[in-house]
Amino acid sequence: MRKKLGIVVLMAALAGIIFLSQTAGERLYEQVSGKADAGNLVVIDSGHGGKDPGKVGVNGVNEADVNLKIAQKLKKILEAQGVTVIMTREDEGSLAGSKSEDMQKRVSIINEKKPALAVSVHQNSYSSEEVHGAQVFYYTNSAEGGKAARIMQEALLDVDGDNKRKEKANDTYYMLKRTDVPVIIVECGFLSNRAEADLLVTEEYQDRLAEAIAKGILEYMGK
Template sequence: MFKIMRVLLIGLICCSQPLSAAVPEDEQQLTQAPEDGWTMPSAVVLIDAGHGGIDGGATAGSTLEKDINLAIAQKLYLLLNSQGIPAVLNRTGDYALSEDNRWHLSRSRHKRDLSQRRQLTEEIETTMLVSLHVNWTRDNSKHGPIVLHQSSGESALLAFCIQDTLNRQQQTAFYPREGKPFYLLRRVDQPAVIVEMGFISNSADRTMLTDPRQQLKIATAIASGIRQYKWITR
């Protein structure tokens, strides 16, 4: 619970407007303290940093998907907010969201983790969910980004925009796909996509995914795709 509140506080701090310097300090305190106590943050994009904590995700030797997802999610968060697109992160460190889930009575940590991610889309007022992951396959020749979307047209459009910018960043020519089996894409009401940013099982992709400079380029491409989507749907 404390970790959720820390995420919400980050969203509130980054998305709220600063008070005028002319407002007296005691009036500032009143302005900052609503009658109902806690208020939930609102943003445009909820960034889902996949996996975390005990759940490392896909692996290649000592390289863990959860670390890649978080590193790029943090860069995407900073980019979007600096570009005037308010965003919030659903995890800011290496912990599993299942640890914050006290309401889903299930023995499955995986189910609690996924339901907690979906629940945050209902508790935090946002207009889209962008879930960051990396791919893995036994065929280590497979490479490149793949964006998965819901059956709705808005989700498909968001996926096409992000796929296009990632294709240009990685010099690929893949098409987004509908992700029918995926829990978040089936259960989240707002436009949502899962961005598989590359293959951790491919040596070239793995080098790119773990290089901070290349991570920034990936985050920049995703942010560009989000901006394209917002421009088309404005």
């Protein structure tokens, strides 16, 4: 009787050990594979859309359309390099009816997917027409964001070697403040500058921008 009980206890203990080691193993596997996936993932956020055109260029172009064109080209280049890409928007529409809800949804996508990097594509505008050149923004309190922004600002010299702009820290932009992974905002150029606005609507310049941004992303990811 006592011997049988001993065997039962032994069997139960063995089952317990097997169960524990399996779950520990699975947990480890999940951690490793989860990390590997997130490490290869980039979220591309094409700014504005729907009723929100963003900035309107001196040549009449809407920022939202230029952003989407560059974002789509960027997605193709990155995917060809084996990077997994999630777009916050794939077409002209916005993510929600109101601007604040739209921004919340973009932020939720980034926080849920936890990419290695999120890149928000925008075009700039300023009151004086002579101002031009691409500029990258990052969250003041994010060392990784700062690193990504430095790499990206340099990569953008491929498009315009005379661009003297430097990456800039910011602690007020909603997307930078509310996200918990490295996020950079790439302002590709000024739609208020005639020459730059006219370049930004051409396929050729959009291609060059997408190539430069992809180069910056790949370098940041260590690829």
